[in-house]
Amino acid sequence: MSVFQRVLSLGPRSRGLHEVTSEVAAVVGESPVDSGMCNVFLQHTSASLCINENADPTARGDLEAFLDRLVPENEPYFRHTHEGPDDMPSHIKNVLTETSLAIPVVDGRMALGTWQGIYLWEHRDRATGRRLVVSVW
Amino acid sequence: MSVFQRVLSLGPRSRGLHEVTSEVAAVVGESPVDSGMCNVFLQHTSASLCINENADPTARGDLEAFLDRLVPENEPYFRHTHEGPDDMPSHIKNVLTETSLAIPVVDGRMALGTWQGIYLWEHRDRATGRRLVVSVW
Amino acid sequence: MSVFQRVLSLGPRSRGLHEVTSEVAAVVGESPVDSGMCNVFLQHTSASLCINENADPTARGDLEAFLDRLVPENEPYFRHTHEGPDDMPSHIKNVLTETSLAIPVVDGRMALGTWQGIYLWEHRDRATGRRLVVSVW
Numbered sequence: 001m002s003v004f005q006r007v008l009s010l011g012p013r014s015r016g017l018h019e020v021t022s023e024v025a026a027v028v029g030e031s032p033v034d035s036g037m038c039n040v041f042l043q044h045t046s047a048s049l050c051i052n053e054n055a056d057p058t059a060r061g062d063l064e065a066f067l068d069r070l071v072p073e074n075e076p077y078f079r080h081t082h083e084g085p086d087d088m089p090s091h092i093k094n095v096l097t098e099t100s101l102a103i104p105v106v107d108g109r110m111a112l113g114t115w116q117g118i119y120l121w122e123h124r125d126r127a128t129g130r131r132l133v134v135s136v137w
Numbered sequence: 138m139s140v141f142q143r144v145l146s147l148g149p150r151s152r153g154l155h156e157v158t159s160e161v162a163a164v165v166g167e168s169p170v171d172s173g174m175c176n177v178f179l180q181h182t183s184a185s186l187c188i189n190e191n192a193d194p195t196a197r198g199d200l201e202a203f204l205d206r207l208v209p210e211n212e213p214y215f216r217h218t219h220e221g222p223d224d225m226p227s228h229i230k231n232v233l234t235e236t237s238l239a240i241p242v243v244d245g246r247m248a249l250g251t252w253q254g255i256y257l258w259e260h261r262d263r264a265t266g267r268r269l270v271v272s273v274w
Numbered sequence: 275m276s277v278f279q280r281v282l283s284l285g286p287r288s289r290g291l292h293e294v295t296s297e298v299a300a301v302v303g304e305s306p307v308d309s310g311m312c313n314v315f316l317q318h319t320s321a322s323l324c325i326n327e328n329a330d331p332t333a334r335g336d337l338e339a340f341l342d343r344l345v346p347e348n349e350p351y352f353r354h355t356h357e358g359p360d361d362m363p364s365h366i367k368n369v370l371t372e373t374s375l376a377i378p379v380v381d382g383r384m385a386l387g388t389w390q391g392i393y394l395w396e397h398r399d400r401a402t403g404r405r406l407v408v409s410v411w
Contacts, residue, residue: 003310003411005378036140037176037272039311041378043387045327051236053182053228058216062225063232065214070207070344077339079332088336091327095337099325099390100376102237104142104178104270111270113180133378133385135311137140137274137411173277174313174409188373190319190365195353199362200369202351207344239374241279241315241407248407250317253373274277274411
C-alpha cells in the first residue's frame with residue numbers, strides 16, 4: 001500500500017472557524033484513491049480542526065461564543081501566559097476539540113454528510129500560517 | 138490496498154447514549170481484514186460517537202447528565218435556534234465529543250479494552266435515522 | 275496491505291499528563307513504513323490520550339488544572355461512584371479528550387509539529403498499568 005500525502009500551508013487567519021473543505025477535497029481528488037480514507041492532521045497546538053454544520057453561519061458564531069465562555073482568558077491560576085491571554089486558552093481549546101480528522105472516501109470523494117464541513121479553528125488573535133498534512137489511502 | 142466499507146443506517150433513537158458495538162463488529166467480521174484498522178464515521182453534526190464504559194448503566198446516565206449541564210439549552214446568546222432549544226447544544230456536544238472513531242483490528246476482531254463499548258450519542262429530542270460509514274483495512 | 279502493530283504496556287503512572295512520544299516513535303521506527311499513518315489506541319475508559327505543547331511544563335499543569343475544574347469530583351448527581359470520587363470524572367474526561375490518535379508518517383517518522391508531543395493522560399489517583407495498541411501502515 002502507499003499513502004498519498006500533501007502538505008497544505010494556509011496563510012494567517014483571524015480567530016474563529018474557517019472552512020477548508022474545498023482545500024482538502026482537492027487533495028482527495030488529486031489522489032488515485034476511489035474507496036478508502038482521508039486523514040487531515042494539524043501540526044499545531046494552538047488551533048484545532050472540527051467538522052461542523054456548514055449551512056448556517058450563526059451555528060459557527062454560537063460555537064465560537066460557547067467555547068470562549070467555556071475556556072475564559074485570564075484565569076488567575078494560569079501560569080502559561082507569556083504569549084498573552086489567548087495563549088493557554090488556545091491549548092485547552094485544542095485538546096477539547098481535534099488535531100486530526102478521519103473521513104471515509106467513497107467513489108473518489110469524501111463521504112461527508114449533507115451539512116458537514118471541515119473547519120480550521122484558529123484560537124490565537126494574531127496567528128501565523130498553519131500547516132495541515134492531508135493523507136489519502 | 139483496498140478498504141472494505143459498509144453504510145449502517147440506524148433507525149431513530151431517543152436522546153442519549155446507544156451502544157452500537159455489535160453492529161460495527163458485524164462489519165469487521167464480514168471484512169477480510171485480520172490485522173488492521175476500523176473507522177466509524179457519523180454523517181451528522183447533531184449527534185456524535187464515543188467509546189465509553191459499557192458495564193454499568195449509571196456511567197452512561199452520569200455522562201449524559203454532565204454534558205447536559207455543560208452545554209445548557211436556551212442560552213440567551215444562542216442565535217442558531219430555529220429547530221428548537223436542542224438545536225445549537227447538539228452541534229456543540231458533537232464538537233466536544235467525536236464524529237469519527239478509529240479502532241485497531243487484531244486477529245479479525247476490534248481490539249477494544251475489556252470495558253470499552255462504541256456508542257452513538259443522540260443529542261436531538263426527536264431525531265430521524267443516522268448513517269454511519271464503517272471502513273476496515 | 276498489512277498493518278504493523280505493537281502493544282505497549284505502560285506501568286502505573288500518577289494522575290496527570292505523561293509524554294509517550296518516544297515510545298510511539300520507537301514502534302514507527304521499527305515498522306517498515308516510510309510514508310503512511312500511525313494510530314495510537316488506548317484500551318481504557320478512565321485515562322485518555324492527547325497531543326499537546328511539549329516545551330513548557332506550565333502548559334501541562336494549566337491543562338490539568340482546567341480539566342479538574344471543568345469536571346469536578348463529588349457532584350451530587352453522580353451515581354457511578356463505587357470506585358471513589360475520581361471514578362466518574364475519569365470517564366467524562368476520557369470522553370472530552372481522545373481514546374485514539376492518528377498521526378501521519380513522513381520519511382519514516384511521525385510528522386508532528388515542532389511543539390507537539392503525545393501524552394497519556396492518567397485520570398485515576400491509583401491506576402494500574404495501561405495498554406496502548408500502536409498501528410502503522
